[in-house]
Amino acid sequence: MRQVSTEPAERRPSSAPAIPVEVTSLASVLRNRAAERPDDAGYIFLPDRRGERLQLTYSELYTRARAVAVRLAEHGNRGDRAALLFPPGLDFVVAFFGCLLAGIIAVPLMIPRRDSARDASAALLADCSPRFAMTSRELVTVARPDLAERFSGAELEWLFVDAATAESNTAGIALPNLEPADIAFLQYTSGSTSTPKGVIVSHDNLLHNLEMIRIAFGNTPQSTHVTWVPHYHDMGLILGILQSLYVGALCVLMAPVSFLQRPLSWLRAISDFQADLAGGPNFAYDRCIKRHRPEEMHGVDLSCWKLAYNGAEPVRAETIERFATTFAPYGFAANSAHPAYGMAEATLLIASGKRGGGPLIRTVSRSALQRHRAVPPTPGEDAYKVVGCGRPLAGTCLAIVDPDNQRRLRAGRIGEIWTSGPHVARGYWRHSGASAAVFQAVIDGEPEGVWLRTGDLGCVDENDELYVTGRIKDVIIVRGVNHYPQDIENTVQDCHPALRRHCGAAFGVLDQNGEEQLVIVQEVERAYRHDFAIGEVIGSIREAVTQEHDIAPREIVLVRSGTVPQTTSGKIQRSLTKQMFLARSLAVLQ
Amino acid sequence: MAPGNPNEPEIRDWCVKHLARTLDLPEQTIDPEAKFTRLGLDSANSVYLLVELEEWLGTELQAELIFEYPSITELARYLAQRAAGEHGTS
Numbered sequence: 001m002r003q004v005s006t007e008p009a010e011r012r013p014s015s016a017p018a019i020p021v022e023v024t025s026l027a028s029v030l031r032n033r034a035a036e037r038p039d040d041a042g043y044i045f046l047p048d049r050r051g052e053r054l055q056l057t058y059s060e061l062y063t064r065a066r067a068v069a070v071r072l073a074e075h076g077n078r079g080d081r082a083a084l085l086f087p088p089g090l091d092f093v094v095a096f097f098g099c100l101l102a103g104i105i106a107v108p109l110m111i112p113r114r115d116s117a118r119d120a121s122a123a124l125l126a127d128c129s130p131r132f133a134m135t136s137r138e139l140v141t142v143a144r145p146d147l148a149e150r151f152s153g154a155e156l157e158w159l160f161v162d163a164a165t166a167e168s169n170t171a172g173i174a175l176p177n178l179e180p181a182d183i184a185f186l187q188y189t190s191g192s193t194s195t196p197k198g199v200i201v202s203h204d205n206l207l208h209n210l211e212m213i214r215i216a217f218g219n220t221p222q223s224t225h226v227t228w229v230p231h232y233h234d235m236g237l238i239l240g241i242l243q244s245l246y247v248g249a250l251c252v253l254m255a256p257v258s259f260l261q262r263p264l265s266w267l268r269a270i271s272d273f274q275a276d277l278a279g280g281p282n283f284a285y286d287r288c289i290k291r292h293r294p295e296e297m298h299g300v301d302l303s304c305w306k307l308a309y310n311g312a313e314p315v316r317a318e319t320i321e322r323f324a325t326t327f328a329p330y331g332f333a334a335n336s337a338h339p340a341y342g343m344a345e346a347t348l349l350i351a352s353g354k355r356g357g358g359p360l361i362r363t364v365s366r367s368a369l370q371r372h373r374a375v376p377p378t379p380g381e382d383a384y385k386v387v388g389c390g391r392p393l394a395g396t397c398l399a400i401v402d403p404d405n406q407r408r409l410r411a412g413r414i415g416e417i418w419t420s421g422p423h424v425a426r427g428y429w430r431h432s433g434a435s436a437a438v439f440q441a442v443i444d445g446e447p448e449g450v451w452l453r454t455g456d457l458g459c460v461d462e463n464d465e466l467y468v469t470g471r472i473k474d475v476i477i478v479r480g481v482n483h484y485p486q487d488i489e490n491t492v493q494d495c496h497p498a499l500r501r502h503c504g505a506a507f508g509v510l511d512q513n514g515e516e517q518l519v520i521v522q523e524v525e526r527a528y529r530h531d532f533a534i535g536e537v538i539g540s541i542r543e544a545v546t547q548e549h550d551i552a553p554r555e556i557v558l559v560r561s562g563t564v565p566q567t568t569s570g571k572i573q574r575s576l577t578k579q580m581f582l583a584r585s586l587a588v589l590q
Numbered sequence: 591m592a593p594g595n596p597n598e599p600e601i602r603d604w605c606v607k608h609l610a611r612t613l614d615l616p617e618q619t620i621d622p623e624a625k626f627t628r629l630g631l632d633s634a635n636s637v638y639l640l641v642e643l644e645e646w647l648g649t650e651l652q653a654e655l656i657f658e659y660p661s662i663t664e665l666a667r668y669l670a671q672r673a674a675g676e677h678g679t680s
C-alpha cells in the first residue's frame with residue numbers, strides 16, 4: 001500500500017471512556033439539561049418551503065416527554081414496546097424521550113410507502129409485539145389514513161403525541177429509575193419482510209457510544225448540528241438527535257424529502273445556523289455536487305462546517321474530492337471531510353477519524369482488491385482509491401479476521417472486520433440463534449474475548465486506520481439503506497407462477513459511477529419457457545420490487561431452470577451468481 | 591427554464607428523455623403510459639424527476655404529484671393543463 005498522507009502514529013488510549021456516575025441513562029441527561037438550561041433551544045425543525053419553523057427548548061421537551069411518559073406508564077408496563085410512527089419533525093423527539101423516561105422500549109419505524117401492498121411494518125410488529133403505536137394525529141387522520149388500517153391486526157393501543165394534544169401537569173408523578181442495563185430502544189436496520197431483526201440497544205450501550213462519538217468528533221455544546229437523515233435511521237437518531245442532547249448542542253432537523261428535493265437548502269441551513277457538524281451517507285454529497293447551482297449559493301458560508309461526516313454506505317474518494325473542490329469557494333475546508341464506519345449492531349459508530357484530520361486516501365490495485373489483497377497498483381494497472389474510515393473508537397477493539405477460519409490477520413491483510421467493547425449491542429430481539437453467531441464470535445486461539453462480526457471486509461494499516469473494502473454479508477446498500485436479498489427474492493417469486501420459488505438471487509453491483517445497483521437473477525419453470533412474455537414478466541417484477549422495497553432493479557435477468565447456483569444444502573449462492581452475471585455466463589432466456 | 595409554455599407532448603418527451611437517462615435505459619423502452627413504478631422509479635428518483643421538472647418549468651411541484659398522476663402521460667397532461675390555466679390561455 002502506498003501512503004498518500006500521514007497521520008501522527010500515536011494511538012488512542014484504549015481504556016473505556018468515563019461516563020459520569022450520575023448519568024445512568026439518557027433520560028437523566030435530559031433532566032439535567034432541562035434543569036440547567038431550561039430556555040435554550042435543543043431542537044429546531046426547518047419546514048419545507050411554506051411551513052413554519054418549530055422549536056423545542058430543553059424545558060419544553062422535558063415537560064412534554066414527561067407527560068407522554070406518564071401516559072405510557074399509566075397504560076403499560078416497563079419493558080413494553082412502543083412503535084414510533086412519525087413524519088419528520090419534533091413530535092418524534094418528544095415521543096422517543098417519553099419512552100426513555102417511562103422505561104418503555106421505543107421502536108422507531110419507517111412510514112411505509114402509500115402504494116405498497118405489504119410493507120415491512122407488519123413483520124416488524126409481529127417480531128417485537130408492541131403494546132403501543134405512537135404517532136401524530138395529523139398523520140393518521142389527514143395525511144395517511146391508510147396507516148390505521150395497515151396496523152389494525154396488531155391490537156395496538158394508539159397514542160397521539162403532538163403539540164395539539166393537551167398534556168396535564170404531571171410534575172408530581174413518579175417515573176421509574178432506569179438501570180444502565182435496561183433496554184432503551186430496538187433498532188431495525190431496515191424493513192426486512194422475511195426475518196426482521198431488531199438490534200437491542202441498552203442505555204449503557206447508548207451512553208458509551210455517545211461518549212465515544214463525543215471524543216472522536218470532539219463535540220462540544222457549540223457543535224450545532226444540521227441533519228436531514230431520517231429519525232428511524234440509526235445515523236439520524238443517534239448521531240443527530242441523541243448526540244446533540246448528550247453534548248448539549250442545538251440540533252436542527254430537516255425532512256429527508258426537503259434534502260432530496262433541495263440539497264442546497266441543507267448547505268444554506270448549515271450556513272444560517274453556523275453549524276459545526278453535518279453529514280450523511282456518501283450519496284448526500286453526490287447529490288449536493290449534482291444540484292450545485294452557483295446562483296443558488298449567494299451568501300452561503302460553509303467555513304463554520306468543521307466536521308462533515310460520511311458513513312452508512314461505502315465512502316468514495318471521488319465524492320470526497322469533488323465535494324471539496326465544488327464547495328471550496330464557499331469556505332468548505334477539505335480537511336472537514338470525515339469518513340466514519342459503523343453499524344446498528346454496534347449502537348452506531350465503530351471507527352472514526354479525528355476532527356479536522358481530513359480523509360486518508362490510498363491507491364490500491366483494483367484487481368488485487370477483488371482477490372481480497374490490498375497492494376499498490378502496478379504501472380498500467382487499474383488503480384483504485386480507498387478511503388480510510390478512521391481508527392477504532394476509545395475503549396473499543398477492532399480485529400481483522402479470516403472469516404473462514406476465524407484467525408486474526410495482520411495489518412495490511414483484508415478480512416472480516418470484528419469489533420468489541422461496550423458499544424456492541426446486546427443482540428437481536430428474540431433471535432438468540434442469530435445473535436450468538438453475530439454478537440458472540442471468538443477469534444481462533446483467543447478464547448477470552450467475544451466479538452461482533454460486522455459482515456464487512458476491510459483491512460487496517462500500520463497506524464490502525466481502517467479501510468472498508470467490501471462485504472461478505474448478503475445485503476444491498478442503496479442511499480444508506482440496507483436491503484435484504486431474501487425479501488426482494490420473495491417479492492420477485494410472488495410476481496408470476498413461472499418464477500421458481502427459492503431459485504433466484506438478488507445482489508448489488510457497482511455501476512460506472514461506483515454506485516451500488518440492484519440486480520435480480522431469477523429462474524423460470526421449464527414448463528413455462530416457451531409460453532410466456534418475458535418483457536411482461538420483467539415489467540411485473542420491476543413494478544413489484546419498486547413498490548414493495550422502494551428500490552429500482554437496474555437489471556432483471558431471467559434464466560433457465562436449475563442454473564442459479566445453490567449449495568448442496570439448497571442455499572442460494574448469491575456471490576457466485578453475481579460473478580456469473582458479471583462474467584456474462586448465465587443461461588439467460590431470450 | 592423551458593422556452594415559452596411547454597405543451598403536453600413536449601412535457602411527455604422531456605420526461606421520457608429524463609427517465610431514460612436516470613434509469614439508464616433506451617428511450618424507446620420508456621412507455622409513457624406505464625406506471626412510474628413499472629418503469630422502476632423509486633421514491634428518491636421520483637423526487638429527482640420532479641425537481642428537474644420544477645427547474646425546467648419554473649414552477650413549484652409537490653412530491654405527492656407522482657402518486658396522484660402515476661404515469662408520464664397523466665403527469666404531463668396535468669402539468670400542461672395547470673400551466674395553461676396559470677397563464678390564462680386555456
